[in-house]
Amino acid sequence: MHCRIEKTKMMENVWMLTDRMGMHMTLLVGDDKALLIDTGYGFDDITAAVREITPLPFDVLLTHGHHDHACGAFQFDHVLMHRDEQAVFAFYAGSWRQRVWQQATNKGLDLSDWTEEEFIRIPCGQAAFMDECEISLGGLTAQILSCPGHTKGSLCVYVKERQLLLPGDDMNPTTWIFFPECEGLGTLIDSLQKASSLPFSQVLCPHHNQLLSRADFDAFLQGLSMENVLSTSEKAYHLWEGKKVFACHPQPHYTLCYDFEKLPEAWKNACRNLSDD
Numbered sequence: 643m644h645c646r647i648e649k650t651k652m653m654e655n656v657w658m659l660t661d662r663m664g665m666h667m668t669l670l671v672g673d674d675k676a677l678l679i680d681t682g683y684g685f686d687d688i689t690a691a692v693r694e695i696t697p698l699p700f701d702v703l704l705t706h707g708h709h710d711h712a713c714g715a716f717q718f719d720h721v722l723m724h725r726d727e728q729a730v731f732a733f734y735a736g737s738w739r740q741r742v743w744q745q746a747t748n749k750g751l752d753l754s755d756w757t758e759e760e761f762i763r764i765p766c767g768q769a770a771f772m773d774e775c776e777i778s779l780g781g782l783t784a785q786i787l788s789c790p791g792h793t794k795g796s797l798c799v800y801v802k803e804r805q806l807l808l809p810g811d812d813m814n815p816t817t818w819i820f821f822p823e824c825e826g827l828g829t830l831i832d833s834l835q836k837a838s839s840l841p842f843s844q845v846l847c848p849h850h851n852q853l854l855s856r857a858d859f860d861a862f863l864q865g866l867s868m869e870n871v872l873s874t875s876e877k878a879y880h881l882w883e884g885k886k887v888f889a890c891h892p893q894p895h896y897t898l899c900y901d902f903e904k905l906p907e908a909w910k911n912a913c914r915n916l917s918d919d
């Protein structure tokens with residue numbers, strides 16, 4: 643296993659690590675210890691990348707259990723996650739690995755340091771469950787928030803001293819909440835509202851390589867009004883066969899794909915009324 647992880651310092655104490663699949667992880671480095679948030683697709687030696695930044699001991703936390711965040715979990719003794727994420731983690735970081743291998747080969751990635759058999763037979767890794775808490779890293783504090791939406795056990799992280807929010811997959815330039823394990827849009831909005839009570843000024847999303855501003859977050863959340871969601875929605879049924887998936891635009895450069903059946907009842911009714919007109 644080689645390490646082809648790119649390291650980018652985003653601000654003091656905060657690094658973005660990008661694996662060979664282009665997936666971003668975040669490393670917070672305090673005075674006493676570090677915290678790695680997410681583990682990427684798992685093709686790269688993550689500890690080697692962390693060691694190029696800090697010699698300090700570090701914990702590993704998953705914002706949620708999807709394969710692009712969790713397939714690297716096997717490299718550690720255990721990874722912290724929300725209890726409600728156990729089944730999602732076991733599935734996507736375990737039996738889904740065959741699909742991940744396929745995805746990587748379709749991208750034409752150099753996987754010469756792996757064999758397919760080696761990669762797909764790796765078990766998902768050990769989970770240690772946690773709830774909302776604060777993790778002190780020495781001069782740097784990670785506040786962990788339960789924010790169901792993208793999945794039931796999704797976590798957001800607020801880095802107090804840097805006024806930085808890490809929203810996990812609850813917010814990305816393209817946000818997906820149409821998988822079977824996703825919560826409805828109403829739950830996602832509740833979680834984003836909860837996060838918005840924190841005094842963050844910048845946001846770092848796992849599927850975007852630049853910091854976003856607080857204003858970007860506020861505009862995204864504001865754009866999730868019933869009126870805006872329904873008026874900007876178009877069919878995206880190809881994303882999940884057999885489901886009524888729609889794509890809407892909370893803001894011009896943002897897309898959110900959702901399962902119509904999991905919309906709040908009032909929204910579904912409003913939509914039916916619209917289509918009756």
Ligand SMILES: [Zn+2]
Nearest residue numbers: 706708792811
């Ligand atoms: Zn995800």
